[in-house]
Amino acid sequence: DQQVKQNSPSLSVQEGRISILNCDYTNSMFDYFLWYKKYPAEGPTFLISISSIKDKNEDGRFTVFLNKSAKHLSLHIVPSQPGDSAVYFCAASEVNRDDKIIFGKGTRLHILP
Amino acid sequence: DTEVTQTPKHLVMGMTNKKSLKCEQHMGHRAMYWYKQKAKKPPELMFVYSYEKLSINESVPSRFSPECPNSSLLNLHLHALQPEDSALYLCASSQDGAGPYNEQFFGPGTRLTVL
Numbered sequence: 001d002q003q004v005k006q007n008s009p010s011l012s013v014q015e016g017r018i019s020i021l022n023c024d025y026t027n028s029m030f031d032y033f034l035w036y037k038k039y040p041a042e043g044p045t046f047l048i049s050i051s052s053i054k055d056k057n058e059d060g061r062f063t064v065f066l067n068k069s070a071k072h073l074s075l076h077i078v079p080s081q082p083g084d085s086a087v088y089f090c091a092a093s094e095v096n097r098d099d100k101i102i103f104g105k106g107t108r109l110h111i112l113p
Numbered sequence: 114d115t116e117v118t119q120t121p122k123h124l125v126m127g128m129t130n131k132k133s134l135k136c137e138q139h140m141g142h143r144a145m146y147w148y149k150q151k152a153k154k155p156p157e158l159m160f161v162y163s164y165e166k167l168s169i170n171e172s173v174p175s176r177f178s179p180e181c182p183n184s185s186l187l188n189l190h191l192h193a194l195q196p197e198d199s200a201l202y203l204c205a206s207s208q209d210g211a212g213p214y215n216e217q218f219f220g221p222g223t224r225l226t227v228l
Contacts, residue, residue, distance in 0.1 A: 034216065043203045043219035044156065089155050101217065103155035 003027045004092050006104035014112050019077040021107050023090030026071065030092040034101065035064060035075045038087045047088075048075070077109075085111045117220035119204050125226045126194065134189040134223045136204030145187040146217065147179060148203040156203055162187060194227045201225075 005024045013019040021035075031052040036044035050057040050064045050073065057064050063076045077084055090104040117138045126132050136145065144163040148156035160179040161168040167179065176198075180188040187204060201224055205217040 036219075043201075043205075043222045046216045046218060049216055101158065106155055 002104075003030075004090055004102050004104040006088075006090050006107045008107050009105070010108040010110065012110040012112055013080050015082060016079045019075075019080045019084065019109055019111070021075040021077075021088050021090070021109065023073050023075075023104055024071055025073075025092050027092070027094070027102075028071065029094045030102075032093045033064070033066060033073050034091040034093075035062075036089040036091060036103075037084075038089060038106070044089055080111045082111050082113065085109060117204055117206055117218050119202075119220035119223050121223060122221065123224045123226075125228065126191070127228055128194060128196070130194075131190070131192045133191065134202055134204075134225075136187040136189075136220055137185055138206040138218070139185055140206065140208070140218070142206035142208050142218075143184065144207045144209065145181065146205040146207075147177075147187065147189050148205065149198075150201045150203055150222070160189075191225075194225075196227050199225055199227045 003026050008022065011021065034049040035047040037047045038044040048057060048059050048062045048064050050066050052068060055066050061077055064073060066073045075088060087106045087108050089106045091101045093101045117136065120135045124132060144161065146161050147159040149159055150156040158170050159173045159177060162181045176193050178190045180190060189202065201222045203222045204220040207217045
């Protein structure tokens with residue numbers, strides 16, 4: 001049973017436009033959410049996180065929105081740049097629960113010139 | 114120093130070999146992790162060392178055994194592996210195993226091939 005779902009395996013966005021990556025979760029006990037970016041043959045790189053006490057966290061071109069009632073979060077990248085082409089993993093954890101982070105299956109983002 | 118290092122970068126081994134993967138961080142992090150990642154799949158958590166306490170994903174076979182000699186080092190000992198164990202093995206660390214600072218910093222990974 002998938003607790004963290006990224007239903008879009010891939011997404012193509014024109015350079016300069018906004019990229020929106022979506023993530024849904026089923027475990028209402030999750031209280032911390034993270035986004036990772038991964039290039040081929042490299043380890044995932046932490047991008048941005050959000051605690052369940054917030055509904056928005058912004059860091060430069062990256063903003064994560066959390067809708068707890070819908071159990072949904074999204075990552076907005078604006079403006080999208082060619083270097084943003086990568087696989088993006090959504091992840092969630094329960095603080096104080098065995099230090100485990102549950103990853104989604106990832107969404108491959110293609111930034112088109 | 115804000116990185117996690119892993120050695121070797123690549124490893125090819127036979128099914129009867131014994132080898133070890135090494136991971137090191139000097140960020141003072143108190144939690145370290147081993148993940149296995151197959152192509153086009155997200156990383157799967159294998160082991161967590163947090164404040165010297167080991168947590169194990171019960172689906173990980175006993176041919177993988179972690180060792181934490183000190184808070185900066187995490188080894189993964191490999192013995193009698195199978196070809197399906199070929200994957201990218203990622204090490205990560207975090208400042209605090211629990212709490213709001215759970216961002217994990219990943220190493221570059223070791224690409225393991227079992228023949």
